[in-house]
Amino acid sequence: MERQEISFQLQQNEVILVPGIDLAKVLNIPIIYFGFDKSNIRKDAQVELEKVLTALNQYPKLKLEIRAHTDSRGNDAYNKALLQRRATSTLNYLVEEGIVSSRLKAQGFGETKLVNSCSNGVDCSEAEHQKNRRSEFIILD
Template identity: 45%
Template sequence: PEPLPMGINTSLDDLFYTRHPDGYSGFLVSNRPGVNNLKSKTCCDDIYYWEQERIKVELLATTFRLRKKDEKANPPLEGCTVQVIDMTEASPLNLDAKTNPAGNDFNFTLSPDRSYVVIAEREGFQPDTVRFNTTGIKKTTKVEKRLVLRAKQPPKSRIVKRDEPIRLNNIYYDFDKADILPDAEKDLQFLVNLMNRYPDMKIELSSHTDAQGSDEYNERLSQRRADSAKTWMIARGIAAERIVAVGYGEKFILNQCKNGVKCTDEEHRFNRRTEFKIIAGPTSITIEEEVKEEGQ
């Protein structure tokens, strides 16, 4: 149960309280003092409209280009598109997207007690993503988020041979979840396009965790994540029999951060990854990789 808005319940006769679906306004009948009380202050019932102040979270998102070696600060980047996604429920909800051709500031009105992802994109740049929540906000609040985009370099070609694991760098998951996040879709779409280009190719799609948690738990979690990525690709037209989803858990740690070894979160994150490798079809394929600007 939630308390009534302030001023609704009094010591007088307050009847027929109603609330609009948004929860912020409604009506009630009351004999409280008012302009229509002709005989006495509380003689007569009247209909009153009530409205509660709406709590807003005003987001200011600003976009910048990652500075070069000879620059002291990240300069503003104009012409970006910024998208806001509500991640509170199981299915992400695209709330709004704005493009600012002549500036680097973007304003959005959000709600309290929600989880959000903000993605900034511009042609020729790698997108940047910010995650945050508005849990516990009790009054209208202004939130500022900075997004920094890296300039892309022309891709370079690479020959990939059968059974050679290729890391998909942008596929991350929320803690203890297997849902595909919006910023992971780019890498999965790359893989879908690759399999369309090589229609006889069959792959193993594997998910790996770090060594935090029990071996059994991590293996189950990684299998859920691999299955989730496979489901995403099947929904975009790739036949299920062409993808073998495998959750390896913490079996293939890439650094020293095995069970019992104290490591930073950055070191643990290096082991949390999704990979694919060719297991049937062509003996080698050509892929294009993005090249980061020197010094970034």
């Protein structure tokens, strides 16, 4: 088999960062998901958080609000505590990687902003519930 050498250069795209939009959507980063009843950063989420970290390093004045969400399972008080742990876990990961904490804000929404119809009492699959256990990265001014 003949060996072939291919050389190419990637062109970096400039993006406009507008306050109020989700950085993950701008950079086409999949949603950062959490396991059921968990607040630790999963390996798949760590890969995606590295992309957020790269953007924060590239734009040193960029500030983000980390919005954490839970699914509808569990009572409201428990979910509120869980989502705060998730937001803090995400924030701490970025701070441990060198981002100054004053550039980050953590906000928990619990089950108040579900992305589907899986609210209290609705029978949903694990995959449907998973879609609600997420973090978003909203650009601040």
